[in-house]
Amino acid sequence: MFDTLYARIGAGVATLVIAFAFLKGDEPERVGAGAYALGLLASLLLQDDSRLSGSQWGVMTIDTIMLGVYAALAWKSRRSWPVWATGLQALVVMSHVLTLFDLRPPLAAFYAVINMASYGILLVIAVGTFWAWRDRRAAGLE
Secondary structure, three states: OOOOHHHHHHHHHHHHHHHHHHHHOOHHHHHHHHHHHHHHHHHHHHOOOOOOOOOOHHHHHHHHHHHHHHHHHHHHOOOOHHHHHHHHHHHHHHHHHHHHOOOOOOHHHHHHHHHHHHHHHHHHHHHHHHHHHHHHHHOOOO
């Protein structure tokens, strides 16, 4: 995973956003960031880099669980960012479904969709954390 500069930068961005969410976010932001961190680590453990075609069942299962976590956050939270995270995670799961039904999308397109959706999820977690932090500061709680 960390063999390229792109992967190291991505891991650094993810670490910064997760740390920001844990330090300045409320409970929904912490749950979302924690789920993202656990999903990222579990995906790293279960991915099979030697397979160039077919479904990776472990990663697909983790991404489906992540969709459930974000959907539960969107259902229970009064914030808007979990809805966006749920939509982006649904895009990731649908990319896995395409390979499951053997529609043979180009591998580069498959990884591009997953990577861009993951960066989008990090972005909405960061924005949601910023809004929660700003609201607490405006209320004089911080």
